Amino acid sequence: AQSVTQLDSHVSVSEGTPVLLRCNYSSSYSPSLFWYVQHPNKGLQLLLKYTSAATLVKGINGFEAEFKKSETSFHLTKPSAHMSDAAEYFCVVSDQNDKIIFGKGTRLHILP
């Protein structure tokens, strides 16, 4: 069965410092993996997706994620946090039947 685990429910970083949001998945097949962002009172927006092409995926707003099959991870990173990055982030996995599963979310706080 597919599952996705976001290891931190809250992450706080100072503005200008790196961001790391962790995501681990389990899947019997080669999954597709996504990160979505949800700003306060807004819907979800796709940040980036991995679909078995390059393992390092670049997304919008300077975010990127690396698919590591050996570690079953798909962590989201950004070199330098900006205040506008404060939001909730969801890691998502889909299986070969296109059933999608959301992680429980990580709320990112940016400290001035």
Added chain:
Amino acid sequence: EAQVTQNPRYLITVTGKKLTVTCSQNMNHEYMSWYRQDPGLGLRQIYYSMNVEVTDKGDVPEGYKVSRKEKRNFPLILESPSPNQTSLYFCASSRTADMNTEAFFGQGTRLTVV
């Protein structure tokens, strides 16, 4: 502008009073779905639709109904709402059910059942 529109954005209702949350997309997408978002649980799929007149249960369908009479609309119906359905609801659409295509989300409907 490509968008998914949900109405209402906020709703407070009483237990047992039937309600409908509407969802409309202007992108001619085949696939539409409904999610509920609860603290600490992420998003859970309620129902989805692969195309007109084709709907199926997601992970938490109990207490909900949907219909897909036309491609652009996918209303969520709560026949007899209960307090445990208090939640934030999102409608989403994508060109196909293939997750390689991007999903577009509405802005959410915050429902409170008292």
